Amino acid sequence: MDWANLAQQLVNGLSLGAIYALIALGYTMVYGVLRFINFAHGEVFMVGSFAGLYFHRWLKPFCEGMPAPISAAVVLLASMGACALLGVVIEKLAYKPLRNRSRLTVLITAIGVSLLLAYSAQLLFGAAPKGFPQLIENQTISLGGEATVTTEQLVVLGVTALLLVALRFIVQKTRMGLAMRALSNNPTAASLMGVNTDRVISFTFALGSALAAAAGIFFAMLYQAIDPFMGTLPGIKAFVAAVLGGIGNITGAALGGVLIGLVETLVTAYSQNIGIPSGYRDAVAFVLLILILLFKPTGLLGKTEREKV
Amino acid sequence: MKRYLPHTLLAAGLAGAAILHFVSPQLDDYAVNILVLAGINVILAASLNLVNGHTGQFSLGHAGFMAAGAYASSIATLALAPLVAQAGQPAQHALFLAALLFGGLFASLCGLLVGIPSLRLRGDYLAIVTLGFGEIIRVVIQNTNALGGARGLEGIPAWTNLFWTWGTAVVCIYTIACLVNSTYGRGFIAVRDDEIAAESMGINTTKYKVIAFVIGAFFAGMAGGLYAHLITFIAPEGFNFLKSVDVVVMVILGGMGSTPGVVAAAILLTLLNELLRDFEQYRMIVFALLLILLMILRPQGLLGNFHKRPKAKP
Numbered sequence: 001m002d003w004a005n006l007a008q009q010l011v012n013g014l015s016l017g018a019i020y021a022l023i024a025l026g027y028t029m030v031y032g033v034l035r036f037i038n039f040a041h042g043e044v045f046m047v048g049s050f051a052g053l054y055f056h057r058w059l060k061p062f063c064e065g066m067p068a069p070i071s072a073a074v075v076l077l078a079s080m081g082a083c084a085l086l087g088v089v090i091e092k093l094a095y096k097p098l099r100n101r102s103r104l105t106v107l108i109t110a111i112g113v114s115l116l117l118a119y120s121a122q123l124l125f126g127a128a129p130k131g132f133p134q135l136i137e138n139q140t141i142s143l144g145g146e147a148t149v150t151t152e153q154l155v156v157l158g159v160t161a162l163l164l165v166a167l168r169f170i171v172q173k174t175r176m177g178l179a180m181r182a183l184s185n186n187p188t189a190a191s192l193m194g195v196n197t198d199r200v201i202s203f204t205f206a207l208g209s210a211l212a213a214a215a216g217i218f219f220a221m222l223y224q225a226i227d228p229f230m231g232t233l234p235g236i237k238a239f240v241a242a243v244l245g246g247i248g249n250i251t252g253a254a255l256g257g258v259l260i261g262l263v264e265t266l267v268t269a270y271s272q273n274i275g276i277p278s279g280y281r282d283a284v285a286f287v288l289l290i291l292i293l294l295f296k297p298t299g300l301l302g303k304t305e306r307e308k309v
Numbered sequence: 310m311k312r313y314l315p316h317t318l319l320a321a322g323l324a325g326a327a328i329l330h331f332v333s334p335q336l337d338d339y340a341v342n343i344l345v346l347a348g349i350n351v352i353l354a355a356s357l358n359l360v361n362g363h364t365g366q367f368s369l370g371h372a373g374f375m376a377a378g379a380y381a382s383s384i385a386t387l388a389l390a391p392l393v394a395q396a397g398q399p400a401q402h403a404l405f406l407a408a409l410l411f412g413g414l415f416a417s418l419c420g421l422l423v424g425i426p427s428l429r430l431r432g433d434y435l436a437i438v439t440l441g442f443g444e445i446i447r448v449v450i451q452n453t454n455a456l457g458g459a460r461g462l463e464g465i466p467a468w469t470n471l472f473w474t475w476g477t478a479v480v481c482i483y484t485i486a487c488l489v490n491s492t493y494g495r496g497f498i499a500v501r502d503d504e505i506a507a508e509s510m511g512i513n514t515t516k517y518k519v520i521a522f523v524i525g526a527f528f529a530g531m532a533g534g535l536y537a538h539l540i541t542f543i544a545p546e547g548f549n550f551l552k553s554v555d556v557v558v559m560v561i562l563g564g565m566g567s568t569p570g571v572v573a574a575a576i577l578l579t580l581l582n583e584l585l586r587d588f589e590q591y592r593m594i595v596f597a598l599l600l601i602l603l604m605i606l607r608p609q610g611l612l613g614n615f616h617k618r619p620k621a622k623p
Contacts, residue, residue, distance in 0.1 A: 037433045097605045104367055105608050107433050108561060111554065112600030119593040232550070239437060279452040286441030293438060294426050 004146035009269045010262065011143070015153040015222060017261020018160040021254040022215035023238030024245070025167065026208025028253035031242070032184035033204050036103055039110035040090060042235015043117035044083055044209045048216025049132070049226045050125060051079035056133050072135040076159075076217055080210040087209025088202045096198070114232075121228035129227040132220035156218045163214060164254055167207070171250060176203055184248060237264070237285040244292050246302020255300065260285055315487055322479030330472035341471060345539055347579040348474035349532050352481045354559040354575035355568060356528035359485050361557070362566035363494065364521040365501025366428065367436045371529050371556045373443030374416040376548035378530025379537040380456055382412030383465045386538070390466055405468045409477070409534040416530025417523045419446065424522035428515055443553055450545040461544030462537075469539040477535060481528045486568060488524070497521055501566070551593075558596055561603060564610025574611070 023045050030038045055078045063071035094113050098106050136155060140148045171177035179200045182190040191197050219234065220226045241260040245252025268281045292299065333341050353371060360368045385408040393400040427438040451459045488494055496517040499507035508514050537543045555578075563574030585592045603611065 037437065094601055094605075101608065103433055104365075105604050107367065107436060108557075109601050109604040111557070112597045112604065114597075115554065115593055116597035116601065119590070119597060123590050123594065236437070236440070240441075243434075277452050280448055283445045283448040286445050289441055290426060290438060293430055293434065297430070 005269070007143060007145070007147035009265050011147065011149050011153060013262035013265030014258065015156050015218075015261075016265055017258035018157055019215045019219050019222075019257075020234065020238045020241045020261050021257025022160060022163065022211045022218070023234060024241040024253040024257040025250060026212045027239050027242040028245070028247055028250060029180070029204050029208045032248040032250075033180060033187075033201055034095070034106075036095075036106045037110065037239065038205075038208075039107065039235075040113035040117060041208065041212060042231035042233075042238070043114045043121075044087060044090075044231070045212040045216045045219070045235060045238075046121060046226070046228060046231030047086060047117060048079050048083045048209075048213030049220040049230070050121060050216075051082045051213060052076070052135075052217040052220060053130060053132060053226065055079055055082075056135065068136050072155075075135060076214060079217055080213045083213035083216075084206035084210040087205040087212075091202060091205040096201075114235075118228050118231065125228060127228060129225040132224050132226055135217075135221060152221050156222065159214070160218070163211060167211070167250065170207070176200065180204055233282060240285045240289040240292075243289060244299055246299030249299070249301045249303075252299055252301035260288065263288065315483060315490075319479065319483040322483070323476055326472050326475035326479055329475055330470060333471045342539075343579065343583055344471060345469060345474045345535075347576045348471070348478045349535050349539070350556075350559065350575040350579050351478045351572050352474075352528050352532040352535070353556045354563065354571045355478070355481050355485055356525045356532070357556050358560050358563070358565065358568060358571045359488070359497075360521050360525040361560050362564075362571065363485075363489055363501065364497040364518060365565075366518055366521065367433075368439040368522070368525070369436050369550070369553050369557065370423065370439035370441075370443030370446075371525075372548040372550070372552035373439075373446040374420055374526040374529035375533035375536065375552070376443075376446055376450060376543075376545065377419045377526075377533065378412035378416040379533030379543050379548070380412075380450060380462065381415035381530070382408040382534030383462055383537045383543060384456070385411050386466055386468070387462075387464070401468065405473065405538070409473070409531050412534035413527040413530040416533065417527035419530075420523045420526025421519065423526075424519040428518040428522060440550060440553070443548075443550065447545045447548055457544070459545060461542060461547075463542045465537050465541045465543070467538060467541050469535045474535050474539075477528075477531050481531070482568060482572065484524070484528075489568075493517065493520065558600060561600065562611050567610065570610055 023041065026041050026044070027038060030036070030041070052075055055075045059071070059074060059078065063074060066074070090113055094109050095106060098109060136151060139151045141151070141154075142148050169177075171180060179190070179195045180203070182193065182195055183197060183200050187197065190200075215234075215238075216226075216231075219230070237260055238257060241256035242253045243256070244259060245254070245256030247253075264281060264284045267284045268278050271278060271280060329344070333344075336344075353375065357368065357371045360366050386404060389404055389408075393404050423439065423442045427435060427442070430438060450456050456462060489497065496507075496512055499510070499512055500514050500517050504514055533548075559575045559578050560571050562578065563571030582592070585595070
């Protein structure tokens, strides 16, 4: 057993998992308040990384002379803001007219929104992958032995942890968070208690989309290339992560994301040893999804929801 | 008289397919190609409509079953074509039919494997699982060298013609129409309209869902075989998620649960695809906007429900 290699794979898996976790949070929060899978969430993630690319260009004169971490933070916050706005606009235009319609109707609309975003991006930015600029100076730090961690990976892990703490604070300690939890628990009762459901739903979309934008920028930082269709697969894998953690459960989504990232990286790294080519990488998440739904459909931390007639 | 109507229509349809085949030498190749593609899309859309429309199980993996059928039938004809090369036309036609059926059966086997575990889920979960299975089928093909891997499979004999395509389409529509008007059809519709109520009335919902799924997969597989023997080259990329979405758009545009509407939508969208060929990059944007607007303004579909009144939603 090559321990250094294992350590390396764990570091890589963890940083990929952090990205999945950030996307999964958006799925799970929207599912919590609206009970539907926002198929377009993966595309918001894609828009987030393009926003990062363009904000980096536009804000260059403004960020002149700033230290790199600050200008990177400016780009990150600007993209998160832009995507939060995008999320709210999508919700208002496409999903709000469909409140109380069948779930299928909303799901089909979400697929439509997802295609619209991906193909509009293709029209605007071209289909070819674009290089992503280096936002912070990247150094490789040895972990002892062969294993290394890059500063970018550390930043991704650190900022993700920060965002998770901030999210936990918002959901647990603020009035808006209380309203979100109330809505998720019982929409009718919440609105009878004076919760402004429309505002809470908009806020949830804004929050989820901002996190997806952060994930988009981190993904672009680690993989250095972005394209209009980059959102589809990570989006679906993050959804699997949300289901793994128990959809609707915020801690579960973060946990599921990290697990999916780790499992996917480890399978890719070691599957050749047992005779499976690494090309099966993209199938890992789906196989996991099917296994979860067969054996524990509520996910790791989810609670059973009884269907009322 | 009414009892014999479906059979008369089947015979008329098959005769129509034969006539279409015999006039095809008069048409130019481009027109024939489009007509064949329209036929294939009709099969795909009508079979997905059985699952999505009549049974109400939203599947996003139709392209996966199409791929299974396309590869199974192509492997069969590639292996056996040299044997019938001397035997002449009838043997070749027999082989083609057998290969198409083999492709269909293989796809329905895949449908059974997918259906049994996943059809216990409902709504949005099922959509994601079927999407996942479609992708798994694609990834498996991509990593199997015997199937050409990512490079694809080439040199498939060009045996698809108007008769086989529209003949299959007619049989497909006939089968689905008979099925929907039978006891099974009542079961499908009961499952769609209210699963819990259906279950409490003693309907084995999983059984009906699996039946619809397997039959849908069978015809998707046949359509895949026809497609492979039309294009003569297949690659896993051609059967990705977007192909499934194409078929979903046809079903939704036509109106879920309305066979005439879905058939019309399949033909319309095939033609539209050809007309919009010069505006390729706008095509999907138009489709996406169409989906969103349709769901907001007219969820029963553009052409659907002209034979029945829209029912009130609770």
